[in-house]
Amino acid sequence: MSLREFYDVAVCGAGPAGLAAALRLKKLASGASVALIDRSSPWREPVLCAEGVHALTLRHLVGEVPPEWIRTTIDGVDFFSPDGTRVRFSRPGSGFILDRARFHRGLAERCEAAGVECDFETAVTAISAPASDGRRTLSLRSAAGEREIQARYVVDAMGAGRSSAPDKGLVTGRVDLEFAAFALVKGVEHDPRYIQLHYGREFAPGGYAWLFPRDGETANVGVVVGKEFTASRPPRECLKRLLAERWPSAAPSNPRFFGGPIPCGQERLPLGADGFFRVGDAAGMVNPLSRAGILEAMKGGNYAADALASLLVGGETDFDRASKRCLDAWWTDKGRGHEQLMRAKPAFGSVSDRVFDKAAHALARLPEEKCTLSRIFLETLVASPSLLWKMRSLLK
Ligand SMILES: Cc1cc2nc3c(=O)[nH]c(=O)nc-3n(C[C@H](O)[C@H](O)[C@H](O)COP(=O)(O)OP(=O)(O)OC[C@H]3O[C@@H](n4cnc5c(N)ncnc54)[C@H](O)[C@@H]3O)c2cc1C
Known part of the structure; x- marks a missing residue:
């Protein structure tokens, strides 16, 4: 779609955060003009992700989940200790492995049906500071050339550490930036109803390795490494070692590797200022331990949309007050726990x-x-009493 000159709200980035923000905004403020801009088509494969989500939370966010968005349903987690001992945690039906390409496309179609003006294959190259009338100018680049549009409010949902807008002391999405690598492999024997998490210095120092089932045949196998180990133990090398040692039968023998950054640091800073919000990975909303960020990004997008709707149609006149409500909502829901x-x-x-x-x-x-998550946590503490002292921050 070719964009107009001016929008009430421009949402930059159509990942889970931007899609959720744009859709909710149109629901709450149907008369507002909303543009959703992404540098690619957000359903372009491969989406750099293992695609695992909590089923109940996803239902809470989107309603009944269309079957085509789901690759498979998950019944629990198999934890593997460094020597390969398996501990099974069962919770039938508790998770989904999404087909994120279809999930993004489905949400983008809902956005368009609600009246969001979507412009994909168009990159946001700069976002200006606000002019005296509060409007910001967005510089855009596409195959058709370069152009500018203006917006009263802007939502940056462009992923980890990418923003080109003036900062003004907002969250950055650049704290504790970790890197993950994964490959789609065949020939790996696995239970298609259980995700696998593998721990150990050998494969995943400071992080973990995973196997997420996809269709019973192909699995997403990956590694995330603690930031302090990234230089000495690159995730890609760790992944090669994991594949060679745990699943030597994996085919193809030389799989194609993908990777991406995960912003795992929760910053206690405002999410918005001067008509500008940052949400999702752009605001570092990922769970620091599980490294899950899909539903967290959607929640962040929703909270920003609530704040913007209050300004557009709810009679709110003070942006800082609306932004504070957004931060409070995020902090009560997820931010405090992440911290x-x-x-x-x-x-x-x-x-x-x-x-x-x-x-x-x-x-x-x-x-x-009897293998509950709290029992797993407790046994780990019992195996290392000094850990209990180090973990005291969880009790604060
Ligand atoms: C390897 C890996 C595995 C993961 N596995 C999981 C998992 O299993 N479960 C889970 O919950 N989370 C997982 N995550 C984290 C999850 O992918 C992110 O937290 C989530 O995608 C964040 O959503 P977002 O909308 O904030 O950002 P993104 O999904 O990154 O979306 C940002 C969008 O902005 C667009 N964009 C970027 N720059 C521009 C620009 N200049 N102009 C216009 N558009 C732009 C991009 O094209 C993209 O569509 C994983 C991450 C990685 C790297």
Whole structure:
């Protein structure tokens, strides 16, 4: 779609954060003009992600989930300690592996049906400071050339650390930026109803390795490494070692690797100022331990949309007050918990392979129904009492 000269709101980036923000804005303020701009078509494959989400939260956010958005339903997690001991945590139907390309396309279609003006394959190259009338100018580049549009409010949902707007002391999405690598592999024997999480210094120092099922045949196998190890232990090298040692039968023998950054640091800074909001990965809304960010990004987009709707149609006249409400809502829902996890992360990252193995051996002896997440956490603490002291930030 060719864009107009001016919009009430320009949402930059059509990942989960931008799609959710644009859709909710149109629901709450149907008369407002909303543009949604992305440098690619947001359903272009491959989406750099393992695509795992919590089923109930997704339903809460989008209503009934169309079957075509789901690759498979997940019944739990198999944790593997460094020596390969498996601990199964069962929760039937608790997760989905999404087909993010279809998920993005479905949400983009809902946006268009609601009246959002979508312009894909168009990059936002700059966002100006606000002029005296509050409007910002967005510089855009597409195959058709360069142009500018203006907007009263702007939402930056362009992913990790990409923003080109003047900062003004906002969240940056650049704190604790970790890197992840993954490959889509065949020939790996796995239970298609369980995601696998593998811990250990060998494969994933300061992070974890994963196997997420896709269609029973292909699996998404990846590694995220703690930031402090990225230079000495690049995720791609860790992934090659993981594949060679845990699944030597994986085909093709030389898979294509993909990767991307994950902003894992929760900053206690405003999400918006001067008519400008940052949400999703652009605002570092990822869970610092699980590194999940899809639903977190959607929630962030929703909270920004609520604040903007209050300014556009709710009689709110003070942007800072609306922005503070957005931050409070995010902080109550997720931000505070993320901050606690962030403080506990160094301690969790320092757990030795011996401790993980010891805890896993104890847990593996339990009947499956007694293997709750809190029991898994407790056994890890019992295996390393000094960890309890290091984890005290969780109790604050
Ligand atoms: C390897 C890997 C695996 C992951 N696995 C999971 C998982 O299993 N579960 C989970 O919950 N999370 C996972 N995540 C995290 C999750 O992918 C992100 O947190 C989530 O995508 C954030 O959504 P977002 O909308 O903020 O940003 P993005 O999804 O990054 O979307 C940003 C959008 O902005 C567009 N854009 C960028 N720059 C511009 C520009 N200049 N102009 C216009 N458009 C632009 C991009 O094209 C993109 O469509 C994973 C991340 C990685 C890297």
